Amino acid sequence: MTALGFLYPGHSADDDYPRIEQLLGSDIRVELVHTDLGEEAHRLDAQGAHSAARLAAEVQELRHAGADAVVWASTSGGFVQGWDGAQDQVRTLAQAAGMPASSTSFGFVHAVRELGARRVAVGATYPQEVAQLFAQFLRSDGVDVVSVRGSGGTPAGEVGGWGEAELLAFARESDHPEAEALLLPGTDLHTAAHIPALEKELGKPVLTANQVTVWEALRLADRRVNAPELGALFTREPIVQA
Structure with a gap:
C-alpha cells in the first residue's frame, strides 16, 4: 500500500482526490489535510499564509497517517514565492514531514x-x-x-x-x-x-492541477500508474515527443 499525502487549501475541488484514488487502484491511498486559506489563495497579499513554517506545522497529521510523500496542493501558493522560494518551501516541508515533499507548482x-x-x-x-x-x-x-x-x-x-x-x-x-x-x-x-x-x-x-498534484506524489513515492482515464500524463508512454 502506498499512501499519498496532500495539503489542500479550502474545499473547492477537494472531492477530485477520492475520485482520482478510485481510478488509481486499490493499493494507493490518498490522505488529504485541509489548510484554512480557501478562496483567498490567489491574492498576492494573502501569500504569507503559505509560509513554509505554517505548512510544516500542518503536515504532522499526514505524517501520523503514514503518508509516503506529501505535496502542497496549491499551485499559486508555490510559484508566487519564485523559483528559489518555492524550493525553500518544499525543502522545509520535507524536513518537517520526514518524507519526500513537493508542490503542485513543481x-x-x-x-x-x-x-x-x-x-x-x-x-x-x-x-x-x-x-x-x-x-x-x-x-x-x-x-x-x-x-x-x-x-x-x-x-x-x-x-x-x-x-x-x-x-x-x-x-x-x-x-x-x-x-x-x-x-x-x-x-x-x-x-x-x-x-x-x-x-x-x-x-x-x-x-x-489536481491530476498533476497526485502524479507528483506518485513520482515522489517512486510509483508509476497507468490510468488512461486521467489523461496522457498517466499513460505508459508520453504522447508528445521531445
Whole structure:
C-alpha cells in the first residue's frame, strides 16, 4: 500500500482526490489535510499564509497517517514565492514531514518534462498578474509559454462549481495553436472526471492541477500508474515527443 499525502487549501475541488484514488487502484491511498486559506489563495497579499513554517506545522497529521510523500496542493501558493522560494518551501516541508515533499507548482514542471512538451499554453483561474507569475515560474525551467490567460480572479467557490461545459469553454479559450500541451493550474477546478474530454476536444495533452498534484506524489513515492482515464500524463508512454 502506498499512501499519498496532500495539503489542500479550502474545499473547492477537494472531492477530485477520492475520485482520482478510485481510478488509481486499490493499493494507493490518498490522505488529504485541509489548510484554512480557501478562496483567498490567489491574492498576492494573502501569500504569507503559505509560509513554509505554517505548512510544516500542518503536515504532522499526514505524517501520523503514514503518508509516503506529501505535496502542497496549491499551485499559486508555490510559484508566487519564485523559483528559489518555492524550493525553500518544499525543502522545509520535507524536513518537517520526514518524507519526500513537493508542490503542485513543481509538479507542473516535472509533468511537462514527462510529456516532452516544449511549448505550452496556460489557462489560469487567477488574476492576469498572478497567471503571469506562473508563466515566469515555468520559464525558469526552460518551458516555452506561448500564451497566458487569466480569468480575472474568479472566486474559488465559483470555479469549483463549473461543469464540463464551462471547463471545455475555458480550455478552448486558453489554448494556442502552437502549444503542445495546455496547463490549467487551478486546484479549485474540478477536472478529474473531464480530462479525456478536454484532451479529445483540444487534440493535445491537458495538465490539470489536481491530476498533476497526485502524479507528483506518485513520482515522489517512486510509483508509476497507468490510468488512461486521467489523461496522457498517466499513460505508459508520453504522447508528445521531445
